[in-house]
Amino acid sequence: MDLTYSAADEAFRTEVRTWLEDNLAGEFAALRGLGGPGREHEAHEERLAWDRHLAAHGWTCLGWPVEHGGRGLPLFWQVIFHEEYARANAPARVNHLGEELLGPTLIAFGTPAQQQRFLPRIAAVEELWCQGYSEPNAGSDLANVQTRARLETGPSGQQDEWVIDGQKVWTSLAHVADWCFVVARTEPAGGDGSARRHHGLSYLLVPMDQPGVEVRPIVQLTATSEFNEVFFTGARTAADLVVGRPGDGWKVAMATLGFERGVSTIGQQTGFRRELDAVIALARGNGTIDDPVLRDRLARASAELEVIRLNALRTLSLDAATQARLGSTSIAKLLWASWHRTLGELVMAVRGSDGLFATGDPADGGLDEWQRLYLFSRADTIYGGSDEIQRNILAERVLGLPREVRGEPKGAS
The missing domain is CATH 2.40.110.10 (Butyryl-CoA Dehydrogenase, subunit A, domain 2)
Known part of the structure; x- marks a missing residue:
C-alpha cells in the first residue's frame, strides 16, 4: 500500500480545500462543526441546503460511476475529499445513508429501473x-x-x-x-x-x-x-x-454494511484527530497535562488513532473478498468504537469535577460539547454492530471457531 501523494493528488487536495474555504462562507459559515452523531438535530434544514449546494457543484457521489450520476473519482481522491471535508470542520451530511449506503447498493444489486428511479434523486439530495x-x-x-x-x-x-x-x-x-x-x-x-x-x-x-x-x-x-x-x-x-x-436480502444487507464502513470512515478518523487535539489543548490549558498518568493516556490515544487510520487505509486497498476473509470491517468497527468511547472517558478525566455539571436542561442545550461527546460515545460500541457481534463474526467466520450456543442447551432446566 503506497501512501505517498502524487502531484495530481496534491492538486486535487488544493482544489477541494479551496472550494470548501470559499463556500463555507456567507449563509453557510455558521454551519461549521454542526451535526453528526448525537447532534443530528442541529440546523437540519440549513445542512440540507448545504448538501444540495454540494450536489449542485459536483461534490456528492464522488466514487459513483459516471453513468450513474457520480464522478468516478479514484479511491485516493475520495480519501482526500473526506480528509479535507473533516479538516474544514464542515457540517455533517444529512444524505449519508442515501449516498454512502443505499446508492452503492443499488449500483451493485438494483435493477435498471430502480437505478433510474432513485439514484438521480439521491445524488441531487432530493430524497432522504x-x-x-x-x-x-x-x-x-x-x-x-x-x-x-x-x-x-x-x-x-x-x-x-x-x-x-x-x-x-x-x-x-x-x-x-x-x-x-x-x-x-x-x-x-x-x-x-x-x-x-x-x-x-x-x-x-x-x-x-x-x-x-x-x-x-x-x-x-x-x-x-x-x-x-x-x-x-x-x-x-x-x-x-x-x-x-x-429471499436474497441477507447478501444485499451485508453488502450495504460493507459500504457503510467504506471510504467515508477516513473523514471520521480525521474528525477524531480534531477532537483529540482539542482534548490535548484543554489539558494544556487547565494543567492536567502535567499529570504523568493522564499524559500517558493522551499519548496512547494519539498512537492508537494513527494505527486506526492506517488500518482503515489498508482495508480500503483490499478487494471485497479479501476484506471478508480477514474480517476487516469487523476489526475496524471494534477499533474505532472502543477508541472513541475511551476518548469520551478521557475528556471527562481532563475536565475533572468541572465536567460533571450541566449548565441547564440537557434538552434545551444545557450540555457542552464534551459532555455530549462523553454521553453519546457510550453508544459507539453498540450501534452499527455491537462489539459482541463483531467478535462473534471474527471468531466464527475468520478463525473458524464453533458457533455460539443460542438459547438453553437441550435438557436444561
Whole structure:
C-alpha cells in the first residue's frame, strides 16, 4: 500500500480545500462543526441546503460511476475529499445513508429501473433515506429479523404489492426520511443453529409517507432524539421495489454494511484527530497535562488513532473478498468504537469535577460539547454492530471457531 501523494493528488487536495474555504462562507459559515452523531438535530434544514449546494457543484457521489450520476473519482481522491471535508470542520451530511449506503447498493444489486428511479434523486439530495435493520429482538443479530412482508394484490387490483408488518428500532433520521430500505422476512427461516436463519430475508424499498408507517422518537442520554422506533402496520410498497431477488436480502444487507464502513470512515478518523487535539489543548490549558498518568493516556490515544487510520487505509486497498476473509470491517468497527468511547472517558478525566455539571436542561442545550461527546460515545460500541457481534463474526467466520450456543442447551432446566 503506497501512501505517498502524487502531484495530481496534491492538486486535487488544493482544489477541494479551496472550494470548501470559499463556500463555507456567507449563509453557510455558521454551519461549521454542526451535526453528526448525537447532534443530528442541529440546523437540519440549513445542512440540507448545504448538501444540495454540494450536489449542485459536483461534490456528492464522488466514487459513483459516471453513468450513474457520480464522478468516478479514484479511491485516493475520495480519501482526500473526506480528509479535507473533516479538516474544514464542515457540517455533517444529512444524505449519508442515501449516498454512502443505499446508492452503492443499488449500483451493485438494483435493477435498471430502480437505478433510474432513485439514484438521480439521491445524488441531487432530493430524497432522504433511513435504514430499517435493527429490531427489539434483532439488534446486531440481523438474521433474527421478525418484520414480515407478503405479496398481495394492490388496492387498484392491477399490481402486486409488498405488505409489511413489524417494528424497527434505533432508526436514525427516520423522522426526516422520505424512504427506508427495510430488511424483512418474506419466507420462513430454518432453526437457530442453521445457516438458513439467513435465508428468506428480502431487502425492500419502502416509502415513509403513508398511513401504515408510524415513527416514534427515542430520547437519548443527550436528551435529543435522532433515532426512532418505526412501526409498519400494513405498510405497502410496489412488488418491484425489492433489491436483488426475494429471499436474497441477507447478501444485499451485508453488502450495504460493507459500504457503510467504506471510504467515508477516513473523514471520521480525521474528525477524531480534531477532537483529540482539542482534548490535548484543554489539558494544556487547565494543567492536567502535567499529570504523568493522564499524559500517558493522551499519548496512547494519539498512537492508537494513527494505527486506526492506517488500518482503515489498508482495508480500503483490499478487494471485497479479501476484506471478508480477514474480517476487516469487523476489526475496524471494534477499533474505532472502543477508541472513541475511551476518548469520551478521557475528556471527562481532563475536565475533572468541572465536567460533571450541566449548565441547564440537557434538552434545551444545557450540555457542552464534551459532555455530549462523553454521553453519546457510550453508544459507539453498540450501534452499527455491537462489539459482541463483531467478535462473534471474527471468531466464527475468520478463525473458524464453533458457533455460539443460542438459547438453553437441550435438557436444561
